[in-house]
Amino acid sequence: MLAAEKIIADNDYLPTLHKMLNACRAVAMPAGLPAPRKAYLEVCNKASPKAAQQWSHPAVYAAGRDCGWHFLANTGENKAFVQFADIYQQYCERVLAGEVFQVEPPEALPETSMKPASKKQALTELDNLKQLLR
Secondary structure (H helix, E strand, O other), X not given: OHHHHHHHHHOOOXXXXXXXXXXXXHHHOOOOOOOHHHHHHHHHHOOOOHHXXXXXXXXXXXXXXXXXXXXXXXXXXXXXXXXXXXXXXXXXXXXXXXXXXXXXXXXXXOOOOOOOOOHHHHHHHHHHHHHHHO
């Protein structure tokens, strides 16, 4: 009802069904869950590693992950946004149903030894590299 009142008050003409659905989705969104366009821009502008960044909502990260970071970075907005919005909408519906999401932090890289290789081992590795380049 709030969405209907708002969209009718904001427009001169009766809204289309598409506009009504979008208004209902916007009103039903929990706090912290951005609109699809804002979520898309957030996903596209975050640095890597993505899991280490601060997200407005974990569902935004999950939608970007499922859509594919490479796809989002290398595909035009006219195609990428449509696919992202579909996936994000599914996550929004799951959030509305009460599902809780978390962004798992990336695993730390294993400690490496700073001990230099022996001369014999270094020569063996050098021979292996020469074989690869032939």
